[in-house]
Amino acid sequence: MQRRAITPRRDWQARVEGLGLVWHTAGGQPYWNEAAYYSFTLREVQEIEAATTALYAMMLQAGQAVIDRGLWARFGIPDWCAPLIAAAWEVEPACLNHGRFDLAYDGSGPPKLLEFNCDTPTALFEAAVVQWLWKEEVKPKADQFNSLHEKLIAKWADIRPYLPPLVHFTHMADPAGEDVVTVAYLRDTAREAGVQSEGILIQDIGWDGRRFLDLQNRPIGALFHLYPWEWLVREDFGRNIAAAEPTLWIEPIWKMMLSNKAVLPLLWELFPGHPNLLPASFEPLRGDQVKKPVLGREGANISVIRGGRTVAETRGDYGEEGFVYQAYAPLPDFGGSRPVIGSWVVDGEPAGMGLREDGLITGNLARFVPHAIEG
Amino acid sequence: MTSKTRAFVLPIVSAVSTAFLAWGCGRDYPRQICVDAASTRVDDLNCTRPGGRYHWYYYPSGGGGGVAGIGGRAYGGSAVRTAGTTFYAAPSEGVSRGGFGSIGGHGGGGGGE
Numbered sequence: 001m002q003r004r005a006i007t008p009r010r011d012w013q014a015r016v017e018g019l020g021l022v023w024h025t026a027g028g029q030p031y032w033n034e035a036a037y038y039s040f041t042l043r044e045v046q047e048i049e050a051a052t053t054a055l056y057a058m059m060l061q062a063g064q065a066v067i068d069r070g071l072w073a074r075f076g077i078p079d080w081c082a083p084l085i086a087a088a089w090e091v092e093p094a095c096l097n098h099g100r101f102d103l104a105y106d107g108s109g110p111p112k113l114l115e116f117n118c119d120t121p122t123a124l125f126e127a128a129v130v131q132w133l134w135k136e137e138v139k140p141k142a143d144q145f146n147s148l149h150e151k152l153i154a155k156w157a158d159i160r161p162y163l164p165p166l167v168h169f170t171h172m173a174d175p176a177g178e179d180v181v182t183v184a185y186l187r188d189t190a191r192e193a194g195v196q197s198e199g200i201l202i203q204d205i206g207w208d209g210r211r212f213l214d215l216q217n218r219p220i221g222a223l224f225h226l227y228p229w230e231w232l233v234r235e236d237f238g239r240n241i242a243a244a245e246p247t248l249w250i251e252p253i254w255k256m257m258l259s260n261k262a263v264l265p266l267l268w269e270l271f272p273g274h275p276n277l278l279p280a281s282f283e284p285l286r287g288d289q290v291k292k293p294v295l296g297r298e299g300a301n302i303s304v305i306r307g308g309r310t311v312a313e314t315r316g317d318y319g320e321e322g323f324v325y326q327a328y329a330p331l332p333d334f335g336g337s338r339p340v341i342g343s344w345v346v347d348g349e350p351a352g353m354g355l356r357e358d359g360l361i362t363g364n365l366a367r368f369v370p371h372a373i374e375g
Numbered sequence: 376m377t378s379k380t381r382a383f384v385l386p387i388v389s390a391v392s393t394a395f396l397a398w399g400c401g402r403d404y405p406r407q408i409c410v411d412a413a414s415t416r417v418d419d420l421n422c423t424r425p426g427g428r429y430h431w432y433y434y435p436s437g438g439g440g441g442v443a444g445i446g447g448r449a450y451g452g453s454a455v456r457t458a459g460t461t462f463y464a465a466p467s468e469g470v471s472r473g474g475f476g477s478i479g480g481h482g483g484g485g486g487g488e
Contacts, residue, residue: 122487237474
């Protein structure tokens with residue numbers, strides 16, 4: 001695994017913007033950074049792929065343990081959600097079952113799980129489409145760990161018989177356009193599979209006392225939401241989820257268990273010493289460690305503790321539900337750029353990867369850097 | 376690792392990203408309502424059925440708070456659709472809305488991570 005500097009395409013902004021990556025620059029700095037790329041060997045990619053498979057299998061066992069032990073309070077999940085989660089876990093309603101494992105990996109040891117974003121993962125469109133087209137143009141002889149697009153379409157086709165004639169897709173009107181276009185991309189993959197869709201902003205969803213409705217007051221039979229469950233259940237309409245006439249939620253509410261930092265200590269308890277896991281606990285550990293909020297997002301409220309002192313921390317509004325402590329896994333340092341590997345699953349199977357690089361803490365200003373398989 | 380020939384057919388991404396660049400998210404989304412011949416707003420369903428008594432009325436910049444309610448007279452927009460713009464339905468009465476989105480709306484970021 002190497003980081004290689006490379007000259008960006010002269011008109012890269014126009015190129016990626018033309019594809020739909022309207023958030024290619026943030027705060028005056030490139031978010032899409034093609035001034036470098038990460039070069040992997042096939043063996044390294046296979047190691048990441050195998051780790052992803054293993055981690056997903058462990059996640060399934062962790063989910064069952066949450067239900068069996070009733071760990072709702074530990075996970076910051078309201079009690080009234082417990083029966084909904086247990087039922088969805090049992091029935092397995094149709095969904096993409098997609099997610100992104102964030103891994104620490106430098107090519108010399110096993111990939112280590114940092115967290116699993118399986119409720120509302122982003123960095124999807126750039127991983128699936130933009131970096132592939134970059135590779136085709138800049139490194140045409142190389143390969144790439146990337147079958148996201150095909151797997152998403154295949155999964156939509158797989159679940160189409162269980163979907164209503166129209167699937168709604170909702171998101172926030174985020175100022176950067178990331179959520180807007182990510183959802184548009186998922187709608188395109190659904191369309192390729194013959195699924196009809198319509199977009200609706202999250203705040204526009206209506207409630208008539210027994211059903212969720214779209215802006216034309218049509219019942220929402222199935223709803224893909226790029227809006228996290230921990231927010232949905234705490235908002236004014238949240239309780240209606242339990243009482244409403246059935247809406248198929250994509251992704252399902254059981255994702256609350258796995259897209260949650262509290263799963264990290266549970267995994268370590270269930271699989272102590274597993275090479276793809278880091279020691280984790282609800283209590284401070286010995287040695288270097290990272291303190292993370294149980295329900296945190298985008299690198300907020302994280303502290304990196306090394307040698308007994310905090311060497312990096314981020315602010316935010318999270319932490320009310322408690323914290324977990326995870327052993328510190330140094331990210332490879334390429335002149336201050338420290339990449340985290342986002343290894344994707346669709347339907348629980350490895351589907352590709354995207355890399356974001358930042359400092360000690362990977363936050364919402366991290367840069368996406370494409371990759372290629374060259375050896 | 377992947378298939379060597381790949382085709383990305385992304386008409387929704389194209390339309391949405393173009394609209395985003397044109398309008399941004401700081402403004403409301405382009406909206407449309409259904410009106411009768413007297414420009415009185417009626418239920419949107421009337422514009423989805425065959426027949427010529429009703430037509431769409433467009434607010435390319437979202438209309439702000441000026442979008443007509445059911446039975447109200449439409450003004451401030453246009454009966455001519457702006458080419459290349461995706462128009463979204465406008466809220467109507469009888470249904471409560473805004474019960475989702477409050478937490479994310481305060482954060483200033485997005486719902487993904």
